[in-house]
Amino acid sequence: MTQLADQLLVVVLLLNFVVLATSRLSVSIRAVALQGILLGFLPSIIHTFSWHLAAISCGMIIVKGLLIPFLLTRALQRLLVQREPEPFLGYLATLLAGAVCMAVSFVFADRLPLAAGHQGLLFVPAAIATLLIGLLVLVTRRKAVSQVIGYLVLENGIFIFGQLLTEAMPMMVEAGVLLDLLVGIFVMGIVIGHIKTEFSSVDTSRLTALRDT
Amino acid sequence: MADYVLHILILLLLPPLLPGVIARTKAICSGRTGAPLLQNYYDLARLWSKGTVFSTATTWVFRAGPLVGLAAILTAGLMMPFGSHQAPIVFSGDMLLFVYLFGLARFFTMAAALDTGSSFEGMGAAREASFACLAEPALLFTLLTLTKLSGTYSLSGMLAHKSVMNLLHEGAALLLLAGGLYVVILAENCRIPFDDPTTHLELTMIHEVMVLDHSGPLFGTVLYGAAVKLFVLGALVTHIAFPFSSASEILDWGVFILSQLLLAVVIGLTESLMARLRLTRVPHLLMVACILTAFALLLVLR
Amino acid sequence: MVPMLIIMPLVGAGVAWLVPDNRWRPWLLPVTGLIHIFLTIDLVSYPPQASLGGWIRLDSLGSLVLLAISPLFLACAFYSVGYLAYRQERSNRTLCMGLLVCLGAMSLTAVARHLGLLWLALETTTLVMAPLIYFNRNARSLEATWKYMLICSVGIALALLGILFMAYSTMVAGQEATLLIDPLVAAARHLSPAWLHASFVFILVGFGTKIGLAPLHTWKPDAYGESPGLVGAMLSGGLVICAFLGLIRVYQVCLAAGDTSFYRDALIVMGLISTAFAAIFLVRQNDFKRMLAYSSVEHVGIVVIGLGLGRGALFATLLHLLLNGFAKGILFLAAGNIHRSYNSKRCDMVHGVLRRLPWSGGLFLAGFFAVTASPPFAMFISEFGIVSGAFADGHTVVPVLLLLCLAVAFMGMAANVLPMAFGERLRDSERTPYRDSLLTVGPPLMLAALLLVFGLWLPAPLVRIIRDAGMILEGMS
Numbered sequence: 003m004t005q006l007a008d009q010l011l012v013v014v015l016l017l018n019f020v021v022l023a024t025s026r027l028s029v030s031i032r033a034v035a036l037q038g039i040l041l042g043f044l045p046s047i048i049h050t051f052s053w054h055l056a057a058i059s060c061g062m063i064i065v066k067g068l069l070i071p072f073l074l075t076r077a078l079q080r081l082l083v084q085r086e087p088e089p090f091l092g093y094l095a096t097l098l099a100g101a102v103c104m105a106v107s108f109v110f111a112d113r114l115p116l117a118a119g120h121q122g123l124l125f126v127p128a129a130i131a132t133l134l135i136g137l138l139v140l141v142t143r144r145k146a147v148s149q150v151i152g153y154l155v156l157e158n159g160i161f162i163f164g165q166l167l168t169e170a171m172p173m174m175v176e177a178g179v180l181l182d183l184l185v186g187i188f189v190m191g192i193v194i195g196h197i198k199t200e201f202s203s204v205d206t207s208r209l210t211a212l213r214d215t
Numbered sequence: 216m217a218d219y220v221l222h223i224l225i226l227l228l229l230p231p232l233l234p235g236v237i238a239r240t241k242a243i244c245s246g247r248t249g250a251p252l253l254q255n256y257y258d259l260a261r262l263w264s265k266g267t268v269f270s271t272a273t274t275w276v277f278r279a280g281p282l283v284g285l286a287a288i289l290t291a292g293l294m295m296p297f298g299s300h301q302a303p304i305v306f307s308g309d310m311l312l313f314v315y316l317f318g319l320a321r322f323f324t325m326a327a328a329l330d331t332g333s334s335f336e337g338m339g340a341a342r343e344a345s346f347a348c349l350a351e352p353a354l355l356f357t358l359l360t361l362t363k364l365s366g367t368y369s370l371s372g373m374l375a376h377k378s379v380m381n382l383l384h385e386g387a388a389l390l391l392l393a394g395g396l397y398v399v400i401l402a403e404n405c406r407i408p409f410d411d412p413t414t415h416l417e418l419t420m421i422h423e424v425m426v427l428d429h430s431g432p433l434f435g436t437v438l439y440g441a442a443v444k445l446f447v448l449g450a451l452v453t454h455i456a457f458p459f460s461s462a463s464e465i466l467d468w469g470v471f472i473l474s475q476l477l478l479a480v481v482i483g484l485t486e487s488l489m490a491r492l493r494l495t496r497v498p499h500l501l502m503v504a505c506i507l508t509a510f511a512l513l514l515v516l517r
Numbered sequence: 518m519v520p521m522l523i524i525m526p527l528v529g530a531g532v533a534w535l536v537p538d539n540r541w542r543p544w545l546l547p548v549t550g551l552i553h554i555f556l557t558i559d560l561v562s563y564p565p566q567a568s569l570g571g572w573i574r575l576d577s578l579g580s581l582v583l584l585a586i587s588p589l590f591l592a593c594a595f596y597s598v599g600y601l602a603y604r605q606e607r608s609n610r611t612l613c614m615g616l617l618v619c620l621g622a623m624s625l626t627a628v629a630r631h632l633g634l635l636w637l638a639l640e641t642t643t644l645v646m647a648p649l650i651y652f653n654r655n656a657r658s659l660e661a662t663w664k665y666m667l668i669c670s671v672g673i674a675l676a677l678l679g680i681l682f683m684a685y686s687t688m689v690a691g692q693e694a695t696l697l698i699d700p701l702v703a704a705a706r707h708l709s710p711a712w713l714h715a716s717f718v719f720i721l722v723g724f725g726t727k728i729g730l731a732p733l734h735t736w737k738p739d740a741y742g743e744s745p746g747l748v749g750a751m752l753s754g755g756l757v758i759c760a761f762l763g764l765i766r767v768y769q770v771c772l773a774a775g776d777t778s779f780y781r782d783a784l785i786v787m788g789l790i791s792t793a794f795a796a797i798f799l800v801r802q803n804d805f806k807r808m809l810a811y812s813s814v815e816h817v818g819i820v821v822i823g824l825g826l827g828r829g830a831l832f833a834t835l836l837h838l839l840l841n842g843f844a845k846g847i848l849f850l851a852a853g854n855i856h857r858s859y860n861s862k863r864c865d866m867v868h869g870v871l872r873r874l875p876w877s878g879g880l881f882l883a884g885f886f887a888v889t890a891s892p893p894f895a896m897f898i899s900e901f902g903i904v905s906g907a908f909a910d911g912h913t914v915v916p917v918l919l920l921l922c923l924a925v926a927f928m929g930m931a932a933n934v935l936p937m938a939f940g941e942r943l944r945d946s947e948r949t950p951y952r953d954s955l956l957t958v959g960p961p962l963m964l965a966a967l968l969l970v971f972g973l974w975l976p977a978p979l980v981r982i983i984r985d986a987g988m989i990l991e992g993m994s
Contacts, residue, residue, distance in 0.1 A: 012387040101506045115689055156671065167685060167694055193666060209660040
């Protein structure tokens with residue numbers, strides 16, 4: 003079963019690179035949605051069945067796989083934006099930076115000792131790698147929707163790590179995390195809508211009026 | 216002994232079949248009948264019986280280019296194990312010689328192209344050089360991963376090793392390797408999405424434009440060399456993607472030949488389903504191949 | 518009783534949603550604030566036992582935080598009634614609801630004993646304050662809101678990872694995974710140091726973003742600059758303290774683990790970078806609200822340095838944490854008044870405030886003196902305590918650098934504030950019908966009086982609470 007979890011995590015990591023490499027926003031959203039769905043299946047694979055687990059899995063799949071992509075796609079349609087212009091670093095350099103982040107996360111994870119049942123699993127490096135690549139997307143993209151996608155990837159990374167602790171973290175906090183994520187995305191969506199109205203564009207490189215003169 | 220003879224015979228005789236299969240697949244996909252499967256053999260025979268014209272601007276490099284290329288690729292083919300059998304030339308570290316032989320072939324092709332003094336060939340040589348910079352690391356990462364998995368530095372040792380054949384345990388890494396290597400094959404052998412082999416516009420060519428000035432037997436050598444290159448690299452991919460080993464020798468050889476033909480069909484399908492990439496996008500795709508193979512190396516190194 | 522602290526403001530928020538009249542709605546805020554401060558004083562004097570399965574308990578650190586946020590909220594609440602009377606052109610429903618929910622969430626932060634619950638409360642405050650920053654509904658405040666949302670959300674997410682690392686460190690040690698603070702502190706010696714280090718780094722970065730440690734402070738000048746003064750006061754006084762509490766709780770566990778040099782060094786370095794950044798940026802500010810943001814970064818740096826130094830400087834650090842909220846309250850509320858009157862935030866457009874608005878100008882000036890640690894205001898005692906405690910413990914480089922940064926910050930701020938207060942009236946400065954009223958001047962005046970009184974005499978119960986809090990943090994020292 004842990005082998006299956008490892009293969010799943012490899013696919014999740016490859017999806018990170020899809021988000022990094024593509025310039026079409028709809029592809030990014032679908033990649034993140036697929037990542038969310040795969041991660042929703044992850045708890046059921048590695049832990050024994052319980053109703054709590056099933057509820058978390060279903061909630062994750064619905065929220066991350068359906069609800070949030072739906073909100074983002076609707077925002078995309080209202081904003082009439084299809085493609086992300088060249089990010090601040092350029093696609094080649096961003097891919098290279100993503101590869102470096104992944105290597106760094108593997109090295110870093112090797113230095114951290116693992117608990118008894120978790121030896122040799124990909125969870126810790128995958129979590130840190132996804133987190134770093136989410137941060138990379140957030141920092142190097144211009145469009146506000148891409149920055150939200152980067153934030154989603156970051157939260158996915160944190161979720162991967164949280165899987166190691168599912169027995170320990172009671173339902174309340176996990177549900178609260180999901181809820182906060184949803185509300186956060188919702189608020190971001192509203193702000194993006196306002197940005198579109200105020201600035202007639204969602205190119206955040208235009209948000210430069212506030213500076214220290 | 217019989218193994219080696221069979222290996223050399225297959226290496227010499229089978230390669231021109233592969234481009235034929237690819238062309239047939241593309242024809243079937245577009246609803247045509249297409250050329251006969253053995254068309255390449257007829258073409259080679261025709262070319263080898265022709266005379267040659269040499270430009271007065273060229274030197275011995277121009278004549279040596281295709282010949283050295285063919286010699287290098289054939290030697291590399293002697294080091295690549297076919298099926299689950301050992302290759303005729305085996306020594307520790309032969310994987311590095313393998314990569315360098317390809318590099319030698321590429322160098323002489325580019326030198327021959329530059330030797331003509333024509334701007335088209337020069338442009339092709341420049342493109343070839345820059346794409347090779349991105350494709351070779353992918354190949355090296357693949358070989359490094361295989362070395363780590365098997366513990367030997369020899370191609371025959373690597374590809375026949377148990378852990379390399381074990382798809383269940385190392386499935387993720389091997390899959391990534393196969394994917395990255397497939398992209399490299401497409402790049403090295405001028406297939407879509409990197410290079411359209413049927414284009415007649417010189418500005419869009421990468422590999423064909425380098426050999427524009429060759430004619431007659433030398434051009435035949437060029438075509439034959441390209442087919443052998445596809446065959447040898449294809450053997451590497453099929454080893455990683457379909458590891459198969461059984462007691463019966465005939466079955467092994469049969470499976471090997473079938474898997475090579477299957478690879479040719481897959482390449483044909485890829486060519487039919489995709490369009491040529493914009494030239495500025497080619498480095499991105501090669502970088503993705505590098506990342507896939509580097510990722511496989513990371514997975515194996517843990 | 519303790520859950521009442523949290524539930525009552527949320528009920529108030531619900532009522533605020535229902536009240537239709539824009540003029541009467543702001544009165545909910547002082548009413549809730551009064552109930553809250555009575556509850557706080559009652560609970561702090563007679564701390565009850567743990568409730569909700571040990572997830573909620575009021576200890577001295579929590580009491581300190583409650584004592585910091587409750588008077589600040591009360592002041593902001595009374596101020597808001599007067600302020601919103603001038604801003605009748607837009608609906609204040611979101612503002613009132615947001616402030617009340619924020620008060621509930623901040624109270625939850627103060628009493629939470631489970632790190633996950635603490636994190637949840639902080640995330641709620643982050644989300645709830647976003648619409649409040651956007652109160653002015655223009656392009657600039659939208660930009661400020663976007664930066665705030667993005668940077669603070671990332672910070673909170675990183676802090677969550679740090680908290681998860683801490684839970685995992687208990688699993689690696691072979692114990693039952695827990696996020697409750699008391700079991701964590703008890704088991705701290707056995708926890709894996711690698712995971713604790715990693716956890717602390719992520720939490721320092723994560724909560725540090727909320728607090729405003731440089732270089733993660735980039736959202737602060739924009740958010741404080743574009744939001745109403747009232748919101749700025751709550752952000753810099755209330756939220757900073759609550760985020761600090763998150764950092765301190767984790768620091769408590771790390772200190773109990775034994776080898777503390779890594780954590781202390783990290784805190785001192787980040788603190789010094791913050792004060793240096795703030796000092797440099799304070800010098801050439803043209804917008805007095807952004808200047809207040811950098812002043813906030815400076816004080817955050819001072820508190821973080823104090824936490825890192827610990828031991829002799831700890832009492833003064835915790836006192837500074839308490840007083841910082843009040844001082845920022847005075848500054849932001851007075852700045853709000855000045856902004857209302859001059860309709861401009863630029864220092865070169867606002868001169869001679871003392872003449873036009875004697876009370877607000879005087880309070881702004883008093884706030885400036887308080888925040889730059891001039892006697893007889895109480896912050897002199899706390900900052901002096903930090904520096905002298907540092908020297909007494911044997912450090913030399915750190916207090917000297919700190920003093921240097923403080924001096925530069927003082928000069929920078931003075932170069933901005935003094936012309937504002939005393940300068941000649943400018944020909945082209947605007948004059949709006951705003952007048953100082955009891956409601957807009959009284960609350961900051963009360964806060965200033967508090968700071969003056971504390972500067973001369975610290976009440977014994979307060980001293981006891983701060984000492985207990987220091988004991989919790991440093992163990993036996």
